[in-house]
Amino acid sequence: MAREMTKNYYFRKFQCGLSKKDTAKLCFKSVRTVTRWDSGQPIPPECRRLMKLYKGHEIVSLSDNWEGWKFNHGELVMEGGIRITPQQILTGYALIQLGANKEREHIKQILKIARILKRY
Known part of the structure; x- marks a missing residue:
């Protein structure tokens, strides 16, 4: 059956x-x-x-x-099929936290790249 x-x-x-x-x-x-x-x-x-x-x-x-x-x-x-692992998220967050007060220019560059990736 x-x-x-x-x-x-x-x-x-x-x-x-x-x-x-x-x-x-x-x-x-x-x-x-x-x-x-x-x-x-x-x-x-x-x-x-x-x-x-x-x-x-x-x-x-x-x-x-x-x-x-x-x-x-x-x-x-992400929209466009870009895959992000938990390790990549933690790494990005850590980079931002490390330079929160001193490295504003690096943060701007990271955000610029993130915005470019978002388009894909």
Whole structure:
């Protein structure tokens, strides 16, 4: 007998692109719990939201300032497809903090480059 494909299974597997193991890890649940969701038990709203955020569906819902940005497999993706890793964000922030009082010209250059990248 063929198993029926539930909405939850379709959502997890095809819309979010997550395996059972990855979903369990992301939501701090067991693979067995994810299997139950795939069988039709409701996915808790917080887990559904995490899955959407992982796929990049809902970042704009956090704030209108994120229009055109998304998360994709742990990276922040700018408009135009430029990927930014957490390490790059921390490095940029650290550079700004190090020169906050002395290095205004460097900050201007960093912002100029950031604006150019934003166009892409």
